[in-house]
Amino acid sequence: MPEYTAAAVVGLLAVVVAELVWFRSGVLRLRAFWVSMAICLLFMVVTNGWLTKLSAPIVLYNAATKSPWRVPWDIPVEDYLFGFALLTLVTVVWQWDGRRSGVEPTGRHRAPATDAEPRDAAAAPH
Amino acid sequence: MDHLQYLMVLGACLLVTLPLEVVLGARVYRQPRRLAVAVLPAAALFYLWDAVAVSRGHWTFSASYVTGVTLPLGVPLEELAFFVVVPICSLLSFEAVRNLLDADRRTAVPVLALVRRRGSLRAAGSRPVAGDR
Numbered sequence: 001m002p003e004y005t006a007a008a009v010v011g012l013l014a015v016v017v018a019e020l021v022w023f024r025s026g027v028l029r030l031r032a033f034w035v036s037m038a039i040c041l042l043f044m045v046v047t048n049g050w051l052t053k054l055s056a057p058i059v060l061y062n063a064a065t066k067s068p069w070r071v072p073w074d075i076p077v078e079d080y081l082f083g084f085a086l087l088t089l090v091t092v093v094w095q096w097d098g099r100r101s102g103v104e105p106t107g108r109h110r111a112p113a114t115d116a117e118p119r120d121a122a123a124a125p126h
Numbered sequence: 127m128d129h130l131q132y133l134m135v136l137g138a139c140l141l142v143t144l145p146l147e148v149v150l151g152a153r154v155y156r157q158p159r160r161l162a163v164a165v166l167p168a169a170a171l172f173y174l175w176d177a178v179a180v181s182r183g184h185w186t187f188s189a190s191y192v193t194g195v196t197l198p199l200g201v202p203l204e205e206l207a208f209f210v211v212v213p214i215c216s217l218l219s220f221e222a223v224r225n226l227l228d229a230d231r232r233t234a235v236p237v238l239a240l241v242r243r244r245g246s247l248r249a250a251g252s253r254p255v256a257g258d259r
Contacts, residue, residue, distance in 0.1 A: 004184045011175065032224040039223070040216050043142075047135055058132050058191040065184045083212070086172055090213035091220055094164035101160065 003065040008081035015089045025095035033091060037084070044083055049073050131191040132204040136211040143215040149237045152221035154214065164217065169209035176201050176209075 001009075019028060027033045051058045054074040061076055069077045098104035146152045154161055177199035179185055187202050195203040225231045232238060 003182060004179065007175070007179070007184075030224075032227050033220060035227065036216065036220040036223040039219050043139070043215070047139060050135055051132070056188075056191075058135075058188050059185050060188060061185045062183050065182070082175075086168060086209065086213060087216040089168045089171070090164050090217065093168065094160065094217055094220075097160050097163045103157070103160065 002067060004061070004076075004078050005065075005067045008078040008085070012081045012085040012088075015085045015092070018089070019092045023092050023096040025092045025099065027088075027091050027095045036091075037087065040083075040087055041080075044080070045072065045075065048075050048079055048083070052076065052079070128190055129193050132187075132202075133193065133207065136204070136207050139211055139215050143218045146218040146222040150222040151225055151234045151236050152218045153234075154217045154221055161214070161217070165210055165213045168213060169206070172209045173201055173206060174199075176205050 016028075019025060049072070052061070052070075052074050057074070066076050066078055071077055095104060099106050147155050180200045187204070192202050192204050197203055197206055225235045
């Protein structure tokens, strides 16, 4: 397997493993995450399409270290794995930190609204 | 101008996604500590990935479309900007989608609150104030 192809696959797998074993933020189970990723994918095709277009490329790839597939237009398929790894990692840590700091409900032990009041009142006195 | 092309693509990303914070109440920029915790470590990891990829010849950058400012380990300034800007855009998207999908969060969407206010015929002459319920 070409180097960039292998790195992209391993990179994405590493992020998924980090979520499942370490962070356990639960974003991969949220419908909003997948809807958001689909939206990001559309915009990624536009922006990455511009960056990689072979007529005037901003980023130039070494054919020897990647697969021959570019979809659509001139976007290397590896870029989707690279991008998805980056965005998933960021979203996982965002959600993980939100839960840790109490901004996000933890889901399994969702506290009644009244339980949250003393902390809110202390944090932001009116 | 051509040398700014890559940076302008990233600037366009920030501009296009800004309404998600303002209109759809994403609250990403308004949680700067959480944003830094989420974005900076990932940006650092992908910066290193980029440095390795550049050194191993996986990709190069057109001298015509970048500023030419190169950071340590041979990574162009634009790539670091990419690793910060694109994750911010995706978090804005994630939070905006959540606000729209989750009934509990829908109350936090400014544009929907505005529509409700219009509906109750209170809008004439009064501008919504931040934090106003």
